[in-house]
Amino acid sequence: MFKCVLAATLAIAWGGVAAAQQPAPLMLFFDWGKPDIRSDDLAVLDQAVATWRASPGSRLTLSGYTDRSGGAAHNLRASLERAKTVCRELEKRGVPSSAISMAGFGEERPLVPTEDGVREVQNRRVEIRVGS
Numbered sequence: 802m803f804k805c806v807l808a809a810t811l812a813i814a815w816g817g818v819a820a821a822q823q824p825a826p827l828m829l830f831f832d833w834g835k836p837d838i839r840s841d842d843l844a845v846l847d848q849a850v851a852t853w854r855a856s857p858g859s860r861l862t863l864s865g866y867t868d869r870s871g872g873a874a875h876n877l878r879a880s881l882e883r884a885k886t887v888c889r890e891l892e893k894r895g896v897p898s899s900a901i902s903m904a905g906f907g908e909e910r911p912l913v914p915t916e917d918g919v920r921e922v923q924n925r926r927v928e929i930r931v932g933s
Contacts, residue, residue: 826864826928827852829887833870833920836882838890846887849929850894859931861896863887863903866910868924869917873907881905887927 827849829842838846853859865884867876884903892898911924 823930826930829927829929830922831883831925831927833868833922833925836879836886838886845929846890846894849931850891850896852931853896853900856931856933859900859933861891861901862930862932863901864928864930865903865905866924866926866928867908868911868919868921869908869915870920877905877907879905880907883925883927887929 827845829838829845831837832839849861853861863884865880865882865887867880867883869876871879881904884905888898888901888903891901908924911921912926913921913923915921915924
């Protein structure tokens with residue numbers, strides 16, 4: 802059963818930790834118009850689970866993003882759907898839903914700045930952060 806928790810904002814997960822102290826997130830990238838995890842990103846999920854298991858009491862925070870090829874409302878829904886897909890896969894690998902929080906941010910915070918309407922795979926992503 803799907804029980805991942807939606808975080809109100811990413812700031813809840815990281816509080817006031819300075820950016821320099823945060824480890825780089827693990828990232829999964831998505832094909833245009835699809836919430837499916839690509840086979841080349843399965844190792845990223847395994848790495849996230851291994852990191853989580855090595856840190857008792859830690860939590861996984863999922864942040865979904867899209868590119869700017871759709872409308873803002875559609876992109877927000879798509880980013881959340883991608884985060885839910887990652888959440889379900891983490892649960893299948895043994896991470897309890899109580900250890901996962903997620904949020905969708907749509908086209909906010911792109912890795913690659915683009916004009917409106919541009920498809921960019923690096924912006925269609927879910928970031929996974931492991932923290933306490």
